[in-house]
Amino acid sequence: KRLILIGPPGSGKGTQSPIIKDEYCLCHLATGDMLRAAVAAKTPLGVKAKEAMNKGELVSDDLVVGIIDEAMKKPSCQKGFILDGFPRTVVQAEKLDEMLEKQGKTIDKVLNFAIDDAILEERITGRWIHASSGRSYHTKFAPPKAPGVDDVTGEPLMQRKDDTAEVLKSRLEAFHRQTEPVIDYYAKKGVVAQLPAEKPPKEVTTEVQKDNL
């Protein structure tokens, strides 16, 4: 299956992805994780992306389309994939359609993580991540077994530089202005499933499973 996860920052995309991935053996492509790795490694891509990311603005369409095009060529992504955080603009969605059309493929389902903006600040400011895997925790809603430490690797957790109330405002603005139209784009194709993203993680998972992707 080929799936897209769309939702504002903090809506739970990264939390649900590993579960969907394990269930369907799909490859998980998260543009935010890939960009953060590029920023940390100071690659040319990272250097170009860093400023926009720190301000909570979107990185240019060309840059992210390039990384997705490259990543989708991996053998593990041939049977299906989960796109987490891409496409975030209608231009990106159109480019993705072009890439898939060439291979005679289409998107099976778009999961819309529907949630009220008011809930997101608490989720974002309490988020801690394991940078290399992208696993996320929350001080209140999903605490790690030991404080500040990843459950799987024992490595330290970190907070994202853009996970502040201030930068969240810009990210939400970008979401409403540039990404919400992407939901309409796929709704016209009849492939959007709504998820009650404000519910606890386990209940969201149950809904994902009910949707029988």
Ligand code: ADP
């Ligand atoms: P996204 O990838 O959409 O930005 P995350 O999955 O990283 O969002 O979740 C944001 C924060 O909220 C994390 O700290 C995560 O542990 C927590 N979280 C995720 N899903 C839920 C939920 N259903 N209820 C409460 N907290 C959640």
Ligand code: ADP
């Ligand atoms: P979140 O999980 O909080 O929704 P991400 O980790 O997906 O955030 O993205 C972090 C940042 O990376 C975004 O604010 C944006 O600057 C950049 N980014 C990620 N994906 C895209 C994309 N598809 N197009 C443009 N910028 C992107």
Ligand code: ADP
């Ligand atoms: P600066 O050089 O401006 O202080 P940082 O080095 O703190 O910037 O980080 C820049 C961005 O890269 C931040 O969004 C941060 O969350 C992310 N980042 C930092 N270290 C890592 C890492 N090891 N893996 C992935 N992302 C990282």
